[in-house]
Amino acid sequence: MAAPSLSGRSSLLLTRGPGLAGLLVEVGIVVVALVANLAVRWLTLDDLALAVSHAHDLLALEVAWGLDWEHAAQDAVRAVPWLGTFGAWFYVWGYLPVVALALVVLYLRHPPAYARLRNALLAGGLVGLAVYLLYPLAPPRLTDLGYADPIASSLVEPSARPVGIANEIAAMPSFHVGYLVVVSVVVLGVTDSVLVRAWCVLHPLLMAWVVVATGNHWVLDLPAGVAVAVLGLWVADRIARTGDEPPAGR
Numbered sequence: 002m003a004a005p006s007l008s009g010r011s012s013l014l015l016t017r018g019p020g021l022a023g024l025l026v027e028v029g030i031v032v033v034a035l036v037a038n039l040a041v042r043w044l045t046l047d048d049l050a051l052a053v054s055h056a057h058d059l060l061a062l063e064v065a066w067g068l069d070w071e072h073a074a075q076d077a078v079r080a081v082p083w084l085g086t087f088g089a090w091f092y093v094w095g096y097l098p099v100v101a102l103a104l105v106v107l108y109l110r111h112p113p114a115y116a117r118l119r120n121a122l123l124a125g126g127l128v129g130l131a132v133y134l135l136y137p138l139a140p141p142r143l144t145d146l147g148y149a150d151p152i153a154s155s156l157v158e159p160s161a162r163p164v165g166i167a168n169e170i171a172a173m174p175s176f177h178v179g180y181l182v183v184v185s186v187v188v189l190g191v192t193d194s195v196l197v198r199a200w201c202v203l204h205p206l207l208m209a210w211v212v213v214a215t216g217n218h219w220v221l222d223l224p225a226g227v228a229v230a231v232l233g234l235w236v237a238d239r240i241a242r243t244g245d246e247p248p249a250g251r
Contacts, residue, residue, distance in 0.1 A: 014120065014240050016112040027108070030119070034126060041130045042168040045137045052139040052170035059138065059173070059219055060146065068221065071141050074214040075149050085151035088211045093157045095208055096177050103184045111191045117237045118187040125179055125233025132225075133171040140172040142216035150216050175218045179226030181205040183233055 018026050045052075063069040078084045100122070107115035141148035152161050162169065185201035192198060212218040 016116045017108055037130055041134050048137040052137040053144055056139040056144050063220055070220050071213055078214050088215045089152040089155035089157050091211050092215055093160045100180050100184055114187055114191045120237035120240055121183045121233035124236035125229040128232055129174050129176055129229050137170045138173040139170050140217045148216040152215055172218050173222050174225030174229045175212055175222040177212050178205055178209050178223050179229040181208050182227055182230035186234055
């Protein structure tokens, strides 16, 4: 008698569910992820002083390693006034809308790739939320170290930091970078378009500069975001390989 296995491609871990029921499951996953994010936010609301202390420690580490590039990135924004506006808009519209668009397109056209993306985002997100909870970290803009906040004076600030939702002391890791790396890797696996492939390479790199230049992340938040992406993709690929294994008989 064959033992239960993940090998059936109908498994929600390996592809999306069919029809309206499958869509409702995916929407439910998004809702649960949002609730988890809000829970972490509420649990760390009173940790601003600790988060700023962690920021000072992180900056000291960057100085020791020669990675304190935040002021240099912001000086470039000050030198070219429109760069601040561009950075603010890209910070908002180059992140969640891009992730959402990738999810929708892959859901409709490449269900297995959609499942890989969803699984990687969830796995990486769980790790990232745990770090937010255990190590609240203030971004440069919330410290007393002289960093500017171009987004604060922009039209997109309400979208960038929705009241009651945004966790402002969750700088490490950078989901802006990590999630875009996940999207890029998954999309690279299903496209032959030279333009799309170029976008997959350039978009996360541009976002890495934007999040530092706008005072929203430290330089070391970026490799932390990439590490979350790599871990999420590893988990997603392990799930896919498990599903490809033939069922064991007994």
